Each structure stands twice: as structure tokens, then as C-alpha cells.
Amino acid sequence: MTSAPATAPWWHPFATPEGATVLHVDLTPDAAREAGASSWLDEEEAERWRRYPYSGPRRQFALCRAALRAVLCEQLGCGNEELSFPTSAHGKPAALVGGEPAPVSFNVSHSGRHGLVAFAPGGRLGVDVEELGPRRNLELLMEGVLGPAERAAVRSREGPDQPRFFLRLWTMKEALLKAHGRGFLLDATAFEIPPAVRRGATRGTLELPQEPGVIWQLEELGDERFAAALARDVSPGPAGSGAQR
Amino acid sequence: MAATEERLRKLVDDNLEIDGRTAGEPLDPDRNIAEAGVPSTDIVAFWKLVNEEFGVDIPAEEFAGLLTPAALVAYLDANAA
Numbered sequence: 001m002t003s004a005p006a007t008a009p010w011w012h013p014f015a016t017p018e019g020a021t022v023l024h025v026d027l028t029p030d031a032a033r034e035a036g037a038s039s040w041l042d043e044e045e046a047e048r049w050r051r052y053p054y055s056g057p058r059r060q061f062a063l064c065r066a067a068l069r070a071v072l073c074e075q076l077g078c079g080n081e082e083l084s085f086p087t088s089a090h091g092k093p094a095a096l097v098g099g100e101p102a103p104v105s106f107n108v109s110h111s112g113r114h115g116l117v118a119f120a121p122g123g124r125l126g127v128d129v130e131e132l133g134p135r136r137n138l139e140l141l142m143e144g145v146l147g148p149a150e151r152a153a154v155r156s157r158e159g160p161d162q163p164r165f166f167l168r169l170w171t172m173k174e175a176l177l178k179a180h181g182r183g184f185l186l187d188a189t190a191f192e193i194p195p196a197v198r199r200g201a202t203r204g205t206l207e208l209p210q211e212p213g214v215i216w217q218l219e220e221l222g223d224e225r226f227a228a229a230l231a232r233d234v235s236p237g238p239a240g241s242g243a244q245r
Numbered sequence: 246m247a248a249t250e251e252r253l254r255k256l257v258d259d260n261l262e263i264d265g266r267t268a269g270e271p272l273d274p275d276r277n278i279a280e281a282g283v284p285s286t287d288i289v290a291f292w293k294l295v296n297e298e299f300g301v302d303i304p305a306e307e308f309a310g311l312l313t314p315a316a317l318v319a320y321l322d323a324n325a326a
Binding site: 052053054055056057058060061091111112128130135136137140141143144145170174187 | 260263264265266273276279281282283284285286289290292293294297305306
């Protein structure tokens with residue numbers, strides 16, 4: 001494990017939604033970058049990196065994890081060798097510095113050539129990114145993750161706007177599922193993105209039926225390259241960031 | 246079991262896009278497809294396609310525990326019509 005990446009950073013500030021920071025990570029294939037990134041991983045991460053059977057996911061993991069390490073070292077004022085990322089029973093990682101929980105929440109997502117790293121001083125948060133483009137099995141995907149009003153809204157779109165709109169909804173739901181921490185185990189068809197957000201508002205709040213009283217804020221982050229969203233628990237109290245406006 | 250494996254591999258070849266994987270490559274029976282880097286949208290589509298192809302109705306929560314080919318083949322051999 002080295003103390004600094006050998007090449008110029010491949011991550012850059014992308015958005016600063018209300019107390020959180022989101023970085024864009026360039027995942028274009030680049031052997032020198034990937035070698036530099038892999039040297040920043042701890043033993044367990046390097047083993048995971050080597051075990052990836054396919055080149056794309058292997059590259060995405062190394063470049064995103066090294067970017068995460070670099071920004072958290074800067075934020076927390078710690079050395080790379082002090083950082084570790086144990087995962088919860090549902091696979092969500094947390095940051096430890098010298099074995100102690102670090103005062104930071106973070107989440108990482110990648111799709112194709114784009115990664116996003118989101119972090120904030122506290123509160124549950126999740127981020128999701130999906131490269132834009134046609135999607136096979138769009139009807140099946142809608143059936144798997146959207147509620148009835150959301151499906152109708154996607155079906156009302158035509159041409160390339162249809163998968164784009166689906167991905168806009170999906171990234172918001174996936175960001176929320178990731179923030180929640182139970183991922184695929186929560187039924188995404190059991191809640192819907194608020195109507196105002198479906199109609200184009202870039203920010204909205206909602207409560208999950210399984211967790212009344214917990215307020216989730218959704219923020220759209222997408223651009224012409226990808227759909228993306230950030231979800232944060234903005235409830236007052238210990239689990240949330242209290243950042244609701 | 247071999248037939249189930251073959252049908253699963255064809256579903257993967259036809260429907261999952263994994264950067265760096267060549268269609269027809271054998272699946273590692275013990276490798277979790279999420280950990281192999283399959284995107285979440287593809288996993289959702291795969292879940293629905295498996296239900297269609299094998300005439301089963303695996304709940305999402307249960308499917309999340311069947312993400313290795315070996316576990317999925319065992320489940321399908323025991324439960325598919």
C-alpha cells in the first residue's frame with residue numbers, strides 16, 4: 001500500500017448538494033491509473049481486486065476505491081494505511097480510522113466510464129449512477145422496480161426519452177435503497193418517487209411505508225452522460241443528517 | 246442440473262452486459278454475480294428473466310440470497326416445474 005497515487009487524480013468535484021460532496025470518478029480504461037490505484041488498496045481490497053473475473057468491474061473497483069481513500073484521507077486528516085472499510089451484513093461499507101468509526105458517511109456507485117463518490121459528515125446517504133443508453137428488457141425492469149404510476153409515466157415517453165426517464169427514476173430509487181442499507185432486500189415497487197419529482201423537480205422528500213417518520217431527501221444529479229441521484233436521511237435525530245429544508 | 250446450468254448461462258449471455266466478459270464463457274458456480282460486477286439493473290432484469298424462463302416466482306428478498314450460479318441451480322432444480 002502506498003501513501004499517494006502515482007498519477008494525476010482521476011476524480012474531480014462534481015456537485016455539492018447541501019452539506020454533502022459528490023465527486024466524479026473517470027473510469028476510462030487506463031493501465032497506469034489502475035496500477036496506481038491498486039497500489040493504494042489494503043491487502044483485503046487488493047485480494048478482492050485480483051479476484052474480479054472481468055476487466056471492467058476490476059477497473060471500476062480499483063479506481064473508485066482509491067479515489068474514496070484519497071478524499072477520505074484528506075477529509076479526515078489520516079494516513080491511507082489507517083483507513084479500513086468493513087461491510088455490514090447487507091454489504092454496505094463503513095469507514096474506520098485506526099479501527100475506530102470515522103465521522104463520515106459515504107457511498108460509491110459506478111456505471112460504464114463513470115463513478116460517483118458521495119460523502120457527508122453524517123447521516124445515511126446513498127448515491128447511484130447509470131450511464132445513459134438503450135436498455136434491454138425495459139418492461140421487465142419496470143415490472144421489477146417501479147410502482148404503477150411510475151410505469152405509466154415511463155410508458156408515456158417515447159424513443160430514447162423512455163430509457164432515460166426510467167434511469168432517472170431508477171437511480172433515485174437505487175440511491176434510496178443504498179442509503180437505507182438493505183439494498184435489494186427492500187421492495188422497490190412498494191414506494192414511488194414523489195409526483196413533483198417525476199414531473200421534473202430535481203429535489204423532493206419521501207417516507208418509506210416500512211419506516212414511517214424517517215424523511216428521505218432525493219436529489220437528481222444526472223447530466224447528458226448519465227442519470228444519477230443522491231438520497232439522504234434528513235430526519236431530525238441521530239440517524240439522519242437533520243439537513244431537511 | 247447440467248441443463249439448468251446451460252439455460253442459466255444462455256440467459257446471462259443474452260441479457261447481462263459485463264465489461265470484459267465474452268459470451269459463452271463458463272460461469273464460476275460459486276461466484277456471486279453482484280460481486281463479479283454485474284450492474285444492479287442487470288441483476289433486477291436477470292431476476293425477472295429467471296422467473297419467466299423457469300416458471301417460478303422467486304421473491305426479491307429470496308433471490309438476493311441466490312446470487313451464485315450454484316445456489317440458483319440448486320434452487321431451480323428443487324422448485325422449478
